[in-house]
Amino acid sequence: MSQHVVPARLNRSQLAVPGSSPRFIEKAATSAADVVFLDLEDAVAPPDKEAARRTVIAAARDVDWGDKTLSVRINALDTPFMYRDLIEVAEGAGERLDLILVPKVNSAADVHLLDVLLTQIEAAVGRRKRFGLELQIETAEGLVNAEAIARASPRVESLHFGPGDFAASVGARTTSIGGAVPDYSMLGEPDVNGLRALYMGDPWHYVLARIVVACRAAGVRPIDGPYADFKDPLGLEWSARRAAALGFDGKWAIHPTQIEALNEAFSPRPDEVERAHRILAALAEAETAGRGAVVLDGKMIDAASIRQAQMMVEKARRVGGA
Structure with missing residues (x-):
């Protein structure tokens, strides 16, 4: 099956904003987040959902969002709020x-x-551009079907990992959202003094890897979910670096103080961009000289290295760092 052709959007940081708070919404519009989503789900209590819906609609129409991507999170399909939210x-x-x-x-x-x-709504109101869909993978069933979900509609732009609800879905023994799970560890062999080191594992590695593969196969963006402890910047940094290393495009911010770290983590580093340019320059020089082999710093450069360099330069260009 062919990949989707989705709009090229920066999605390094995606700021969650309660849809019931005009004050927070206005602050979000001036933040450095690439994407802002106004939340009608977890951030809004059931009695307030109808009023929050009106607030979100007004904010989408009246607030100056600049060049940000704007999203609204509706309630899940198995709730009584979903159809009114969507419509x-x-x-x-x-x-x-x-x-x-x-x-x-x-x-x-x-x-x-x-x-x-959405197709019927767009036709009814005469909407000129198509709504995109961001879809959260938060259950065991959703993960099993991630590949089919990613390909289910040309509207799909991204899959997002929901660590809290996913942990509940699979019965994981943790109340952490996006953080470490100390019990998911292994003891090393005793040293000469009988001491044994404890090595923490990553209980979500399989989930994250499966989501990123499903997304890349379908041509949509993989986005990591929140790191709930916004007073732990070091934990956030390494959570973001892990996701970026796996191939994710970005991560949620649940507080504005997390945005800068996420933008940095999911942007190419200057040394990476510089090496990518050197790889492409070495390729061009070899082609001009009629050489089939490309060597840089004493190492052979293969086709995979060249594709990686091209992707790195393109990403740097999009974030203004080329």
């Missing part, structure tokens, strides 16, 4: 709203439903 937001938010973020997506059928409804 009222899609009909009323205007052309400035780019994406709809949907939690707890379990199957391609969920995406098909969203696609049909």
Whole structure:
């Protein structure tokens, strides 16, 4: 199957904002986040959801969002709030709203439903551009179907890992959201003094790897979920570096203080960009000289290295660091 062709959006940092708070919404519009999503789900208590819906619609229409990507997270399909969220937001938010973020997506059928409804809404209101979909993988069923979900509609732009709900779905013994799980560890062999080192593992590595592969195969963006302890900048940094190393494009920020670290973690480092340019320059020189082999710093450069360099330079260009 062919990949989707999705809009090229920076998605290094995605700031979550309660949809019930005009003050926080206005602050988010001036933040350095690449993407802002106005939340109608977890951040809003059930009695306040109807009012928050109106607040979000007004904010999408009236607030100056500059060049940010704007998204709204609706409630999950298995809740009584979903259909009003989708219909009222899609009909009323205007052309400035780019994406709809949907939690707890379990199957391609969920995406098909969203696609049909949005297509009819767009036709009814005369919308000029198509809504994109951001889909959260937060359950065991959703992960099993991640590949099909990523390919379910041309509207799909990204899959997002939801660590808290996923942990609950699989019965993991943790209350951490995005942080370490100390019990997921192994003891090393005793040293000469009988002491044994404790090596912590990453309980979410399989989940993250499966999501990133599903996304890259479908041509959509993989986005990591939140790191809940916003007073732990070092933990956030390494959580983001782990995700970036695996191939994720970005990560959620649940507090504005996390944005800068995420933008940095998911942007190419200057030394990476410099080496990528050197690889491409060495390739050009070899082609001009009629040489088939490319050597840089005493090492052979193969086709995979060249593709990696091209991707690095393109990403740096998009973030203004080329």
